[in-house]
Amino acid sequence: MSLLSRKISELQERTAKAEQGGGASAIAKQIAMGKLPARERINQLLDKGSFYEYDLFIEHEARGFGMEGKDLAGDGVVIGTGTIKGKPIAIYAQDFTVAGGSLGMMHARKITKIMDYALRMRIPLIGINDSGGARIQEGVNSLAGYGEIFFRNTLASGVIPQLSVILGPCAGGAVYSPALTDFVFVVDKISKMFITGPEVIKSVLGEEIDMESLGGARVHSEITGNAHFFANSEVECFEQIKTLLDYIPAHNECKGVKTKAAAPDKKYKIDKIVPEDPTKPYDVRDVIRAVTDESLFFEVQELWAANIVVGFGRIDGRSAGFVANQPLVLAGVLDCDSSDKAARFIRFCDAFEIPIVTLEDMPGYLPGVDQEHAGVIRHGAKLLYAYSEATVPKVTIILRKAYGGGYIAMNSRHLRADFVFAWPMAEIAVMGPEGAANIIFKKEIMEAADPEAMRKAKVEEYKKKFANPYVAAAKGYIDSVINPKDTRKYLIHAFEVSENKIVKRPNKKHGLPPF
């Protein structure tokens, strides 16, 4: 055997050993828990054979607490670059089979290394989280490791898309990394996210709760809004990741994403979706599908704040972000959670040059002491801020109701929407006819011989005069009243002409959205 062949044999042996992670029995345990091993996850997510691993032979340098002589393959994390559907990405996947995937100094160093690469190369970063948390034996080094990761998440925020995939426990300090990234993917029964876990909560506060009910996938998809995509299996999750990457660019200076154009599915008849009765609901996603290429709509945070719908679709091949009030849930009102959900999505689209389509049909804000005390003022303001701040092409279509403050908040002309169109049945007014009549004509109604009849007459009068799009059209607050059937044509044209949009804003370090 030549020297080279012997050296290559040695390399292969070392590689094979390191790639075993925590060993066969640890891998078996991982699979028994319904979880895939780290490298298997990367292989299933990335294009076949496209993964290049780095720092495979990293060794920890910890001393004391039994760490000497402990051989931790790759220090519990796999990092590298590869492609997904031909698009270059950077990825790390924590290896639960090695010391429970716990984060020590070198483990963190590998993660920060790949994060630095991703930022320098301007490619999306995907982090697969599956870890027991900080390696207590390494003390402050673990904390320092987390800190370095969080800082880089923030540094890269808005420059490259950052995706967090929670395929195991992600608790304590660790969970702040996903919270700082753009999209969090969770899988039922596998993802666990919380700051303080059940044991601590029980011993300090006496509250008894299991991990799944405290911070499982459903909790974060339906209650906390920390997660963006819910999957029933890891395989389904990987498909969601691949789909998302189809809609978003590699970095913030890509000028959006454009692919081959396609027509919507003819089964969505856009003029048959909104009921004539304005109190009757409909699923606004049908309207979205009536205008997007192939009627495809990739919804984000489907299960949380369902009274507003956000997600990605394509208009004539151009990737666009959709924000739409959902009359099917809570009559499409705006409230704390829906304002948060929309504002965050708008800012992602703006950061990555993805144009925004807003479909409006909302009767106002949800009243109640609980909303007020929860800070609907502060949360609602985030939506106004996000739309105003966004300089990507913005088109608003008012489908039906646009009352009061919500009219302003849903990307009105005043928040610098580029084009505002209204359907003929749109009602753009300071409030609905009944409410308005009661206030404006209070005196006439009170003093009438038959107050109820007078009230009905005044409501009709207000309806005729104001519950339509023409008052706003007369003032130039909307650009056109359009036939619903022409909606897609208007959108295609709007994005075509606004491709080179440039907006100059006053110089500032950054504004102060009401966090």
Added chain:
Amino acid sequence: MKKEKKTLAEKVEYETLQIFPDASKYKTILTKKVRKRKLWKRPDLQEIHSIIPGTVSEIKINIADHVKKGDELMVYEAMKMQNIIRAPFDGTVEKIFVKEGEKLAKGALMIYLKSDLEFVVDEDTTSNALDLNG
């Protein structure tokens, strides 16, 4: 998961939501959060509740004691700290609901302190902004 509601919009049982007095009742689906919400009731400020789960360490007052604002009522151990619960106003201890050593949940009623002065409640529920008729 709400997958069913996406495609069977017509077959769903709608509830109604009204967001303005004497105005449209919108047929729609309510969220769990909205369905479960408790309507606000004015709290009796003379009820002293625990604001965090913990243990009553030491009760420093007796029934019928008169206290001044800021006087120590009890020592309450929570989050590994000894917290001093103080009288929020001048008053007389009318009832004590807890014992020393007792573990409490959040919001547990601990003491009823009768205030020396009447609480003035602002009964004004009108919103002035939209009265356009002068």
